[in-house]
Amino acid sequence: MNLSKNEVAVLSLLMGAGEMYGLEMVRKSEGKLKLGTIYITLSRMEEKGHATSRRELEPALVVPRRLYRITGAGATLYQAWIAAEDVFNSRLCGVQHE
Amino acid sequence: MSEELANQKRDLQRALNLPTLRNEQDSKASMQFLNGLMDGLTEDDLYDPEAAHRRRSDGWRKRSMHTLLDVRKWLHAGPGNRHPIERAPGFRLVEVLKFFCRRKTWEHVIEPMHTDFLLEYYALLGAGRRRKAAVLQGQMHVCLVYAVVSERVLQALGTMFTGRFKAKPDK
Numbered sequence: 001m002n003l004s005k006n007e008v009a010v011l012s013l014l015m016g017a018g019e020m021y022g023l024e025m026v027r028k029s030e031g032k033l034k035l036g037t038i039y040i041t042l043s044r045m046e047e048k049g050h051a052t053s054r055r056e057l058e059p060a061l062v063v064p065r066r067l068y069r070i071t072g073a074g075a076t077l078y079q080a081w082i083a084a085e086d087v088f089n090s091r092l093c094g095v096q097h098e
Numbered sequence: 099m100s101e102e103l104a105n106q107k108r109d110l111q112r113a114l115n116l117p118t119l120r121n122e123q124d125s126k127a128s129m130q131f132l133n134g135l136m137d138g139l140t141e142d143d144l145y146d147p148e149a150a151h152r153r154r155s156d157g158w159r160k161r162s163m164h165t166l167l168d169v170r171k172w173l174h175a176g177p178g179n180r181h182p183i184e185r186a187p188g189f190r191l192v193e194v195l196k197f198f199c200r201r202k203t204w205e206h207v208i209e210p211m212h213t214d215f216l217l218e219y220y221a222l223l224g225a226g227r228r229r230k231a232a233v234l235q236g237q238m239h240v241c242l243v244y245a246v247v248s249e250r251v252l253q254a255l256g257t258m259f260t261g262r263f264k265a266k267p268d269k
Contacts (some may be wrong), residue, residue: 023214035214036241040248043206053206066210 003081006041007050009033011078014051014070021056021065042068050074187219187235188212191242199246207245212238 003011009032013025020028022038033041045051051074056065070078192212196204215238222231 021214022210023217026214035211035218036237036244039207039211039214040245043203046206055205064209065213066206 003077004041006033006037007045008078008081010038010041010045010068011050011070011074011081014068015075015078019067019069021067023065025068045074050077186216188215188238188242191239195242195246199249203246203249207249208242211241211245215241 009029010025013028014020022042023035026033026035026038042051042053046053046068049071051068051070053066053068056067058064192208195208199208215234219231219234219238222228222234
């Protein structure tokens, strides 16, 4: 289980929402994610099988956006990550995850 | 006096080879047309048809110059009065990068990144923040190039690394 900061931020955003596109994630991440690197992170996550994507079929857009959705493996990994983080924090300084 | 002026106008019209209208002698519209033309001419032109010709050819020269400039503008910007915003930023770079990156990188990184940058760019322009929009445009170019270069470089490094440690049957 090896997740980068960006990957954890993306997974936490995708866990709460159904489908999101890159710019939406950047706006909701409050500065954690950057527009220049998010798609590289997302493509890497897609290769690992943590997220899936599809092209948005909206005729109003000249260039279609790509919508991302978390997979079952991604959700499981995120929950395991949170649990591991909880254990680490509680052992280190007694802080529990909210 | 008025008859003399009418004769002068007729002579002038003949000298300038103006288009002849039907019932021109009696038509009020044609007289107004000629009067309007004469307002733009000096008194000398009435008595000197060659000077009127010269003025007319100067006008044609100016008009042809304007036409030439219009053609040059058209060649530069494309047909019609195109607004500069119609040429979206980054499109040319994206077309160039398309040749260098894989199809997967193009579909999963370059295209959505470009779309999002454009949406953000137009939102900033709509809010009147032109300087921030210009900064974002530069950032978009850098990010697009970085995405392709990093992918290619990482791919090359990965190939080198795996090739270095690949098991060889004869050794």
